[in-house]
Amino acid sequence: MSKNSFFLARMLMWSLLRRRSRLLIALLGVTIGATVLFSLVTLCYDIPRQLSREFRSYGANLVFVKAGGVGRMSLAELNQAAALLPAEQLVGLTPLRYESVRNHMLPYTAVGVDFEEARKTSPYWRVEGVWPARSGEMLAGSDVAEKIRLTPGQSLTLDGRNEAQERYDKEFKVTGIVSTGGVEDGFMVISLSDMEEMTGEADRLDLAEASLTSNSAALSEISAQVKARFPGLEARPVTRVASSEETVLSKLTALVYLVSLVVLSLTMICVATTMMTVVLERRREIGLKKALGAENRRVAREFLAEGLILGVLGGFLGSVCGLFLAGAVSASVFGRALTPEPQLAPITIAVSAVVTIVACLAPVRRAVDVEPALVLRGE
Amino acid sequence: MSESARNILEITDVSKIYGPLKALETINLTVPPGQWLAIMGPSGSGKTTLMNIIGCLDTASEGAVRLDGLNLAQLTRAELTGIRREAIGLIFQQFHLISYLTALENVMVAQFYHSMVDEGEALAALERVGLADRAKHLPRQLSGGEQQRVCIARALINHPKIILADEPTGNLDEANESLVMDILHNLHQAGSTIVVVTHAPEVAAHAERVIVLEHGRVVSDK
Ligand SMILES: Nc1ncnc2c1ncn2[C@@H]1O[C@H](COP(=O)(O)OP(=O)(O)O)[C@@H](O)[C@H]1O
Ligand SMILES: [Mg+2]
Numbered sequence: 001m002s003k004n005s006f007f008l009a010r011m012l013m014w015s016l017l018r019r020r021s022r023l024l025i026a027l028l029g030v031t032i033g034a035t036v037l038f039s040l041v042t043l044c045y046d047i048p049r050q051l052s053r054e055f056r057s058y059g060a061n062l063v064f065v066k067a068g069g070v071g072r073m074s075l076a077e078l079n080q081a082a083a084l085l086p087a088e089q090l091v092g093l094t095p096l097r098y099e100s101v102r103n104h105m106l107p108y109t110a111v112g113v114d115f116e117e118a119r120k121t122s123p124y125w126r127v128e129g130v131w132p133a134r135s136g137e138m139l140a141g142s143d144v145a146e147k148i149r150l151t152p153g154q155s156l157t158l159d160g161r162n163e164a165q166e167r168y169d170k171e172f173k174v175t176g177i178v179s180t181g182g183v184e185d186g187f188m189v190i191s192l193s194d195m196e197e198m199t200g201e202a203d204r205l206d207l208a209e210a211s212l213t214s215n216s217a218a219l220s221e222i223s224a225q226v227k228a229r230f231p232g233l234e235a236r237p238v239t240r241v242a243s244s245e246e247t248v249l250s251k252l253t254a255l256v257y258l259v260s261l262v263v264l265s266l267t268m269i270c271v272a273t274t275m276m277t278v279v280l281e282r283r284r285e286i287g288l289k290k291a292l293g294a295e296n297r298r299v300a301r302e303f304l305a306e307g308l309i310l311g312v313l314g315g316f317l318g319s320v321c322g323l324f325l326a327g328a329v330s331a332s333v334f335g336r337a338l339t340p341e342p343q344l345a346p347i348t349i350a351v352s353a354v355v356t357i358v359a360c361l362a363p364v365r366r367a368v369d370v371e372p373a374l375v376l377r378g379e
Numbered sequence: 380m381s382e383s384a385r386n387i388l389e390i391t392d393v394s395k396i397y398g399p400l401k402a403l404e405t406i407n408l409t410v411p412p413g414q415w416l417a418i419m420g421p422s423g424s425g426k427t428t429l430m431n432i433i434g435c436l437d438t439a440s441e442g443a444v445r446l447d448g449l450n451l452a453q454l455t456r457a458e459l460t461g462i463r464r465e466a467i468g469l470i471f472q473q474f475h476l477i478s479y480l481t482a483l484e485n486v487m488v489a490q491f492y493h494s495m496v497d498e499g500e501a502l503a504a505l506e507r508v509g510l511a512d513r514a515k516h517l518p519r520q521l522s523g524g525e526q527q528r529v530c531i532a533r534a535l536i537n538h539p540k541i542i543l544a545d546e547p548t549g550n551l552d553e554a555n556e557s558l559v560m561d562i563l564h565n566l567h568q569a570g571s572t573i574v575v576v577t578h579a580p581e582v583a584a585h586a587e588r589v590i591v592l593e594h595g596r597v598v599s600d601k
Binding site for chain 1: 434460477496533
């Protein structure tokens with residue numbers, strides 16, 4: 001039997017290799033199908049992740065304050081609580097401290113932030129000019145800047161009194177004008193360390209904003225943990241944003257799955273049509289094999305084996321192309337690199353093999369039922 | 380019974396009816412083993428239809444066909460396939476070689492469906508038709524005459540009881556025709572039973588016996 005199996009492999013190989021143009025057409029069909037399938041499913045996996053990050057762009061979704069919202073917390077307190085946040089889901093965490101300051105006798109609110117973290121938790125801040133890079137530099141809120149005609153590059157002095165009623169003042173260089181569409185537009189935004197140095201008072205935080213990719217259930221869980229472990233603190237999920245985000249996400253995912261389903265059935269029809277043409281073209285060959293004494297079952301099995309090879313090959317190529325396609329879509333739509341899902345490749349190959357075989361079944365059965373006398377007459 | 384055992388082929392009152400058309404009408408024909416029979420007749424006279432019935436590719440509408448003692452009418456489709464595999468060697472006017480397989484592999488295909496491939500034996504068969512040096516060529520790299528000789532090697536490979544050739548030289552020039560006839564002569568000498576359909580008298584002249592069909596009837600048997 002092994003000699004015959006070897007010959008069968010030889011026949012299948014030559015059928016695929018020596019009928020190259022035909023093979024390429026069929027392979028192209030299967031590959032395109034597998035590519036579309038692979039990239040859509042990859043995107044299905046990735047879209048919630050990507051969009052989660054997009055939604056994070058709209059600000060913090062967990063805010064730490066002193067329990068009851070009264071009083072200030074220390075950095076140590078915050079860091080202890082922040083240790084509960086899952087590191088891999090944490091986009092950023094910035095402490096904030098507000099102080100009343102004056103400039104030329106006029107009162108303003110200054111907010112001290114960690115600029116580096118603020119860029120992560122509040123990526124929607126638009127800065128005209130540049131972000132502060134060193135001590136003594138600041139951002140002016142757009143409303144303030146308009147009122148007192150500040151432009152990037154100008155300097156100003158902020159002064160005030162600390163809790164001990166001691167006077168302080170410090171000169172700042174405005175590196176940029178920030179517009180957020182929120183309260184920050186009316187603030188002077190300086191670095192937390194400058195604020196601590198200027199007031200001579202350290203380790204006082206009004207609140208801290210965290211941005212996480214976790215869903216609302218996970219956020220409530222974190223909030224409960226903080227409450228249990230650190231009674232002096234409160235972690236408030238910003239629930240309104242979080243829940244609407246999930247509604248949008250689930251709707252979008254459903255939509256993508258629906259589109260995948262439609263594309264998959266179209267692909268199947270396309271592959272079936274291609275296989276139909278390929279098989280019908282070879283009716284004479286089937287007739288000849290039957291005339292030589294081949295049983296229908298045997299001829300059919302050989303064709304299905306060819307279909308299987310095509311399906312696996314197309315599935316493999318499709319996975320490779322699909323990875324690039326999904327990567328390109330991800331890059332152009334989300335502007336981010338895709339996280340590859342290698343476990344999708346074997347699934348794509350299996351689906352593509354099954355689809356190809358199913359697509360071959362009907363045409364092969366029809367071709368095999370043909371009377372050899374009819375196709376061999378060839379008049 | 381002893382009579383039927385002696386004849387390789389016995390056709391009794393066979394008709395083939397296609398709707399209003401009687402392609403064959405009450406044909407009676409007996410072929411003893413080792414005979415070389417030629418079937419002649421104008422186009423449409425039923426030669427191919429008769430060959431297909433003898434070759435188990437088709438069944439008679441009426442009458443009985445006995446091939447090597449077996450009554451074909453009583454056999455199932457699968458059993459007829461088995462007879463084709465075991466007892467019949469087919470040679471076609473259009474060769475019908477598999478385009479993506481070499482000459483050698485085309486011969487091996489017949490072995491593959493019959494029992495077991497044997498490359499040495501297949502090569503020997505090609506050698507017998509003078510094509511040992513063309514074994515690795517694809518059909519499109521072979522001339523018409525060479526393709527027909529591959530076809531003959533394929534028909535011979537499983538030692539069939541009867542060789543059926545439907546216009547084997549119909550697509551060949553004179554030189555190739557005589558090459559093919561030489562091979563058939565050798566087969567005949569070796570004891571093969573051969574049925575050749577042709578409308579070329581010089582091809583029919585090689586046979587021991589010539590029957591002529593017209594409108595589905597045997598009009599002459601010499
Ligand atoms: N499958 C078929 N259906 C209907 N008519 C057929 C079929 N096969 C052959 N015929 C008819 O039977 C007659 C004999 O055909 P055929 O045996 O091919 O003739 P020949 O081989 O002598 O040229 C022709 O008239 C042909 O048209
Ligand atoms: Mg004919």
